[in-house]
Amino acid sequence: MIKDDVLILTANFGSGHVSVANAINEQLKIYDNDLNIKVVDVVEICSPHLTDEVYKAYEILVKNTQDIYNYFYKKKANKQTMMDKIIYKMYLSKMAKYIQETNPKIIISTFPMCSGFVSMYKEKYKSEIPFITCITDIVDNFEWIYPNTDKYMVATQSVKSKLVAKGIDCNTIQVTGIPVRKKFSDKSSIDIKKKYGIKNSEFVILMMGGGLGLLPEDDEIYTYLDNLENVKTVVITGKNKEKFNYLTKKMNLKNTIVKGFTDEIDELMNNADLLITKPGGVSTFEAIHSEIPMLINNPTLAQEIENANFIENSGIGMIARNSDEIKDMVEKFIISDKLKEELKKNIKEIKKQLDTDMLIDYIENIDQKSIV
Template sequence: MKILILTGAFGMGHYSAAQAIKEEILLDEPYANIEIIDVVDYIFPKISKIIYRVFNFVVSKFLLMYNYFNIIASRNPSTPIKALVAKKIDILLNDKNIDMIISTFPICSQYVSAYKKIKNKNIPLFTYITDIDVNEEWICENTDMYFVGSKQTKESLIKKGVGKEKIIVCGIPVKHDFKDQAITEIRKNNKEILIMGGGLGLIPQGDKILDYLSNIENINITFIAGKNKRLIKQIKESYPNINVLGYCDNVYDYMKKADLLITKSGGITLFEAIHSTTPLYVIRPFLCQEIGNAKFIQEHRIGKVIWTRGTDIYEDLTFLLENDILLDDMKKNIKNIRENLDNSSPLAYYNKSLNLCYYNVSNSYIKISGI
């Protein structure tokens, strides 16, 4: 079986989800031929690096601008240069003889959906939504199955017109190492704190938090700063008692032994923490998608979210770290979420997706009966 996973490197989340899906399929079908392709790099090879540099710059320096354009795009989803992209996708699929396409980024789903309509193709398209909140960008008429993080996401899709038979609540994809049995819980004298700032290594008030935590006794701190080399150097020089790391492949080891994860509320990080049974602490989420994930954390009581500048974060952190009962309750709530996820491989839904595919008859798509 040949499977194509399309994604985009806007942040680490979408690409990380693609890698996790590939890993999950190979555990179920070791001989599957799976390729991950960055759709931006494939369609715009000459300018893809510029596109990503601009994105990273805007996200790190102009959050208001990013949110504004994100809201506009979500309200008015469009698929520019459809004909050109459809031609490129056609070349890609014909060259590789693909059986199924999986998307972890909305524009990938939009382009493949447009391609299916323009070329009258019924190749199955699976879309994995990588945040709890879902907007119109993710919804495409020729997506055959949606894989989502929560029941709330499913309900939102249904309200937007997606058939419930096409939606699977599986959680947001994470590497299988996070899903392995978590470290046996043994109450330790020292609390283990893990701080992660996403691929760019950024969290609000990061320096002040480190100043505060580094002076507390009976805690061990690990800071994973991603690819932010300047930040790594700064922390090593300023806080010699903090274990600081750059990008690493074994984040799961640190997350599973952590009593608390201080982080941004990205969709991948959220479900890495859920599978690791690690409570989260999120400070002033700002990006649109991160706000939705933070609300999920708060509503399900699996961590703490600080929404306003007036909160005394240091007093709040101290209270939480000293409150073993509250931390244990958060872990119980996390386990409840994890136990209600559908952990089936995407291949388990392949035949169902074939029955849900659309084909062209007299220039209109009709559903094949059988479900």
């Protein structure tokens, strides 16, 4: 068994990267509770006094200037930007100091910039620390790809094929899916329906907008769902307090449960019949492990669009571009048992393709080499 540190580097640009880091931490602790694991935010290492400001700026960018966000995302699709190079040059020494102080036996990254730092650290300091990058969206974007990476954990076979086409050794790429907490695969003992007064006969729709609560703006959607017969809708607003207050105080919703940030997502997914959501990489695989079909609400961020294309092409969900399409697809889904069965069958097929034990196998192999 490995008894030294495992260092998981991440960042809170959206909740997905940190969620994946925590899921990996959980998986490793289940494997060996004695492992000394550190989950660390790269911004806290590089610029601890500016952490809040950095994340507030990111939130504004994602909410209000998505075109600018997508522009820079696409700029990174095939090459490193000048801004990336400046950041790496400014902060590599701080990262090197931190890595040397923690002296881990293995480093895992769940954020592109972390991968860049570790790659450059290994190159400059001639380090042979085993290094894994876990790509947290269903993408093959260049910003994730760096030399000195020993293993890539990717979401799908398609992403693996695209990385191979970019020159990455196929033996270094493993299709693991995007790691999620174990509770999304386990059926909860909590009777969440009883807790919220949901009848077993009711069709349950769960609507989410990620950690930032990026939900539909059109009031008509909420009114439509609220008026559906024998249907209960649960809306999760996340950190979006403005949306929570609007839905609970301004709209007269009688058949809709509105919740803010909650740790009950797994129970709600495991008891819902349809998930209406933004297609984050983590939420997509939480839904896959919960075996709940998805209705994707108008993806706009570049990586969301790629995630949504995977969902649609794999036959595990549908994409709605506007309010009318959401209503049409909800109605179609409620009345068509054949559609529900087909989507669930496809979800099960996706799950079969995932090597969820890859990380444990990799660590055991490192441990055996260290003993020898």
